[in-house]
Amino acid sequence: MPAAGTLRASPALWAGLAFAAFGADVALALTGAIGKPLALLLLIVPTALLYRAMRLAGGSAAGGACQPKGEVQRRYVRRVMAFTAAYLLAFALQALVAAQSHPPVPLRAALGLLPALAILGVFWAIGRLIVEETDEFMRMLVVRQVLVATALTLSAATVWGFLEAADAVPHVDAYWIAVVWFFGQFAGAVANRVTYGSWGAL
Amino acid sequence: MGCALKNRLRVLRAERDWSQQELADRLSVSRQSVNAIETGRYDPSLPLAFRIADVFGLAIEQVFEPDRERQTG
Numbered sequence: 661m662p663a664a665g666t667l668r669a670s671p672a673l674w675a676g677l678a679f680a681a682f683g684a685d686v687a688l689a690l691t692g693a694i695g696k697p698l699a700l701l702l703l704i705v706p707t708a709l710l711y712r713a714m715r716l717a718g719g720s721a722a723g724g725a726c727q728p729k730g731e732v733q734r735r736y737v738r739r740v741m742a743f744t745a746a747y748l749l750a751f752a753l754q755a756l757v758a759a760q761s762h763p764p765v766p767l768r769a770a771l772g773l774l775p776a777l778a779i780l781g782v783f784w785a786i787g788r789l790i791v792e793e794t795d796e797f798m799r800m801l802v803v804r805q806v807l808v809a810t811a812l813t814l815s816a817a818t819v820w821g822f823l824e825a826a827d828a829v830p831h832v833d834a835y836w837i838a839v840v841w842f843f844g845q846f847a848g849a850v851a852n853r854v855t856y857g858s859w860g861a862l
Numbered sequence: 863m864g865c866a867l868k869n870r871l872r873v874l875r876a877e878r879d880w881s882q883q884e885l886a887d888r889l890s891v892s893r894q895s896v897n898a899i900e901t902g903r904y905d906p907s908l909p910l911a912f913r914i915a916d917v918f919g920l921a922i923e924q925v926f927e928p929d930r931e932r933q934t935g
Contacts, residue, residue, distance in 0.1 A: 730892070797895035797904055856903050858894040 671859075674713035675846055681706035682843060690830055700775070701751050703839060707744070710846060736789040743781035750774035779838050801852045801860035808851050809844030816840055868929040871900040874918050888917045902932070 685706060689699035754771045757763055763771070786806065793799040817837050823829040852860045875885055882900070886893045889910070898904035899914075906914065915922040 795891045795895055796907055796910060797898055798892055800904075856898050857901065858898060 669716055671713045671716040674709055674716060678706045678709035678713055678846075679843070681709055682839075686836075690832075696833065697751070697755060700835075701748075704744070704748065707842065710843065711740075713846070730795070732789065732792045732794065735792070736785055739785035739788070740782055743778045743785065746781065747775050747778035750778055776835070779835075782842075797856075797858075798860065801856065801858060804852055804855075805845055805848030805860050808848035809841050812844040812847055813837060813841040866902070866929045866932040867905045867926045868902070868932075869899065869926050871896070871914070871925070874920075874925065875900075878918075885917070889913055902929075 682703075685699055685702050688694045688702075689696065694702070750771070753774065757767070757771060786802070790799060790802055790806075793802065817840075820829060820832060824831060849859045852858060871885070875882070880888075882896045883893045886896045889896070891910070895904070899906050911922055911926055915925045918925060
């Protein structure tokens with residue numbers, strides 16, 4: 661039986677927890693047990709768990725969790741943290757304004773765009789990582805990871821869209837596509853591990 | 863279908879008593895990169911292959927050679 665410390669350092673454990681939390685969040689949202697704003701806000705839990713899993717996986721592939729990261733990767737982490745904080749702030753602001761009054765459409769649209777812009781910021785951070793990474797092997801792993809995530813997400817969105825048109829499944833709001841894409845990154849990391857023996861850097 | 867590369871990185875490192883991390887530091891790449899190249903999972907670009915040869919003070923063909931038995935897709 662592995663020691664508690666070894667278990668805590670297991671990427672598979674954290675990834676499992678992330679997917680369980682993600683599944684629970686989606687299930688609660690689809691059954692109407694929780695509202696959409698809360699479901700979106702709660703996504704921070706599986707995101708944080710998945711982030712932990714990928715950091716551990718990256719650390720173990722680099723020869724130990726204490727392996728120093730390159731400046732490019734540190735910059736990427738800082739950017740993602742900043743946009744995640746902006747996402748949470750945008751949500752808090754949206755909830756605050758909605759609770760106090762019935763804001764006019766332009767204000768609602770502006771507040772609705774804020775979390776979307778924060779998510780776009782994460783896409784931008786991933787793009788910058790690909791541009792700034794000087795290690796060609798690590799860059800290739802990130803590109804492969806993104807391609808796997810994109811292929812899975814487009815496939816899922818296409819299949820779901822046609823099933824929805826056939827009234828076979830409930831309606832899912834379009835922003836879930838981005839959420840699925842982020843979780844598809846883990847599938848990309850697994851594909852990298854199987855093919856190249858390394859999880860990658862994302 | 864192309865031809866993959868064979869390399870002598872493991873032998874050349876052993877001769878100099880370098881770890882994968884030491885070689886990675888000399889090349890300014892990650893240890894994963896050195897490991898992937900050494901185990902034949904990843905064929906480096908031409909500029910990186912020249913840098914590797916330079917680090918060992920050898921010509922590129924003394925480090926890499928075509929692996930005619932292993933084909934790449």
